[in-house]
Amino acid sequence: MLEKYFTQLEASLKAKLEAKATARRKFVYEIARIGTRIFDDNWSIGWTTVFVPYEILTSMGVSGMFVEFFGAMLAGTGMSSKYLELSESKGFSTDSCSYHRTIIGAALDGLLPEPDVLIGASIPCNGGVKALKRIGEIFNKEVFILNIPIDITPKSVDYLTEQFEQMIEYIENETGRKLDYNKLKNSIRYNNEAREYLVELNKLCMNVPSPANSNDLKNFIMIVLLLGTKESVEVAKLYRDEFKSRIEHDLKGATEEKYRLMWIQNRIQFKTDILSILEEKYGAKIVIDELNHIWWDSMDESDPLRSLAKRIITHPLVGPAERRLEVITQLARDYKIDGAINPAHWGCRQSAGARVLFKDALQKIGIPLIHLDVDCVDERNYAQGQIMTRLEAFLEMLSTY
Amino acid sequence: MCSYTPLELIYAGGFLPYRIIGHSEPPQNADSYIHSNFCQFVKSTIDVAINGGYNFLEGVVFVNSCDAMRRLHDVWKRYVPTKFMHILDIPMGTLSLGKHYLKEEFNKLRIALENYASITINDQDIVNAIELLNESRLLYNQLNSLRTENPPKITATELMNLTSNFFKTDPKNWNEKTKGLLDKINTYPNVQTRSNNPRVLLSGSPLHEINFISFIEDIGLNVVYEDLCTGSKFFDLIINDSKDILGSLSEAYLNRTPCARMMKLKERADQIYKNAKKFKVDGIIHHSLKFCDTYLYDVPALKALLTEKGLNVLFIESDGGLGNINQIRTRIEAFSEIIKN
Secondary structure, three states: OHHHHHHHHHHHHHHHHHHOOOHHHHHHHHHHHHHHHOOOOOOEEEEEOOOOOHHHHHHOOEEEEEHHHHHHHHHHOOOHHHHHHHHHHOOOOOOOOHHHHHHHHHHHOOOOOOOOEEEEEOOOOHHHHHHHHHHHHHOOOOOEEEOOOOOOOHHHHHHHHHHHHHHHHHHHHHHOOOOOHHHHHHHHHHHHHHHHHHHHHHHHHOOOOOOOOOOOOOOHHHHHHOOOOHHHHHHHHHHHHHHHHHHHOOOOOOOOOOEEEEEOOOOOOOOOOHHHHHHHHHOEEEEEEHHHOOOOOOOOOOOHHHHHHHHHHOOOOOOOOHHHHHHHHHHHHHOOOOEEEEOOOOOOHHHHOOHHHHHHHHHHOOOOEEEOOOOOOOOOOOOHHHHHHHHHHHHHHHHHO | OOOOOOHHHHHHOOOOOOOOOOOOOOOOOHHHOOOOOOOHHHHHHHHHHHOOOOOOOOEEEEEOOOHHHHHHHHHHHHHOOOOEEEEEOOOOOOOOHHHHHHHHHHHHHHHHHHHHHOOOOOHHHHHHHHHHHHHHHHHHHHHHHHHHOOOOOOOHHHHHHHHHHHOOOOHHHHHHHHHHHHHHHHHOOOOOOOOOOOEEEEEEOOOOOHHHHHHHHHHOOEEEEEEOOOOHHHHOOOOOOOOOHHHHHHHHHHOOOOOHHHOOHHHHHHHHHHHHHHOOOOEEEEEEEOOOHHHHOOHHHHHHHHHHOOOOEEEEEEOOOOOOOHHHHHHHHHHHHHHHO
16 A cells, blocks of 8 residues: 555656656655655665664665654645554553654554664654664564764764664664665765755745745755755755745745744644645745754765764754754744744653743744644644634734734 | 662762652642643652752752653753753663763763862772662662562562652661661561562552552552662662772663663563562552653553563553542552452
8 A cells, every 4th residue: 555655656746846846846756756665675674763874774775764754644644543543542652752653553554564674763752762662573673773872072973983883784684785885975975965055045045035935845854864865965956946046036936924933843744724824824934944954064975974973963952952942042043033833742752841941042032932732643633723823823923022 | 860870979979869759749830841741750850849849959960861851851950050960871772882881971970070079089989889889779679578478578668668768868877777677577577467468560650659559559459579760670780899890880770670761671571570470479560650651652562571471461550649549449459359360
């Protein structure tokens, strides 16, 4: 079923892309291709958590896919409720993260193809590693755990680099595939190229008004799956070109902008038109998603493992919230936002736990924030009317702020 | 706060380790500082801290033990003026590299304490602290072994009270008192009569409420082992002396009986089984605090592993207090009937 879904999705997106090549179309097409790749015998399959070094996996012929991606995809296609119910019937708590419960339910139901490797990183949350462990048990496979140190020091970079070396051994043992070091070096080159475009496109979004519409960069965090490939460079360049062109052409293609908003953490994954309503009716646009921030420096091609280790360790979601708060504050300033929306995804201890701190940090620089308290994957208790009422009140408040 | 905190280093630095374990009263102000979907431990702890209830402490050592604890650290740091704060990172999983990393983390704590108090913590100070705390663990385990007998010679409530005192007492005094208690029990073994009730092992999230244990005992079950970070498992640790004292310390802590956070489910299940046999239990009660991802994500798989091993398992979820306890009472009573037969 899943193979058919991805094959059809890839074909329809390809047709759309050929009809009119837009950055968004290119991006979702490339992501769909990664979905199809799961069923390609030329690739091994790796289920992972979100912040693992995909460049290494790709260089070894392993198609990595983070489990939250699947949770989001199933929510987007309206299928998450079935898998949530299944995992709950097996004893998984309704208070835990629904991204994880969905993917566990899908694995229990036989929807997921058997992975060759499972790799979990201790950031952004312990729940992701736990979910991966449960999936590993379903397939009777061990999970390789990457411990991401919370301090940024040369020793912690060494520690993670050594873990990458052991991870490579683990992948070799499980799949028989060897790391092609030249491929890995090339992937760092591609990463650096893509990074330049990503930084540039983000800078373009700092323009007032922004060339981006609220959904142009929705779930753009999935770019991590492509990083290190020429496709990631193509996607990033297309976005850069498109945004640049919009600015050069009096923002043709961009919606009217009255309020500039920042979205914290992930978007709502099931189908909802709240952001379109905000954009079209109120001119309120998401100009920056916190998770789209490019936090890492250009990497050293001659030392790929250490470079990748440094990239992960410096992620704003690692360790205490301070780094994340600094980033959020900086983004608020750079993108000249009027307000911020934090969905405070139910079950997300790592993010919802910091919601008071987000509000506090933004208040210090005069930026209001609204917590929505929604479950971004489980639509069973979603009440759009209530959410819209709160958002409308928030915008009204912004108009007098 | 966490049982992976090396008490030896704190004691060696001239500080008295005081364990924060939370409470079971409804939090007054916690929801203003942390999301309501956090466990009672985190909510009650921040509640007390915000209201100045921990102002008597010189400082707090946090552990990066779960997402909730990391956020507790952040909120505490922002809203509770505290002289000394440190967060320890503990590796999870089975990679051998973790041993060196943890040693480095322990060394960072040692240096942080030294800098804060303008002192030097030398190896001999650590060795002395190890000897003292090893003795505490030995004494506890001697008392705990009295529960292998049927009926047990000491109750879980008595032991949990003893454990609770350990968390806030100078180990030297605690050791003396505990020796006295051991002597008394050994001298007058039959002075107290214990009931011949079904025997259960309690595992799961850390428990902050001793009355919760008493509640289970009052239903008519003998709790004979607490596989809890705030119970018997806490004392299941012996540190060996060696020239590389921080190496010994970190290795012992890393290899201690794992909690759910360490991602070693099979080892956890094996350890529960081993203690179930040693303490001749009739059933396992696995309790998880509401919103405790660390334990809740494990429940279906752990239950399956223990059931495969032939153990009777009851899973309960609560805030660890005695409010709204009646539904749990009914379930424990039914479980008690099952294991009696």
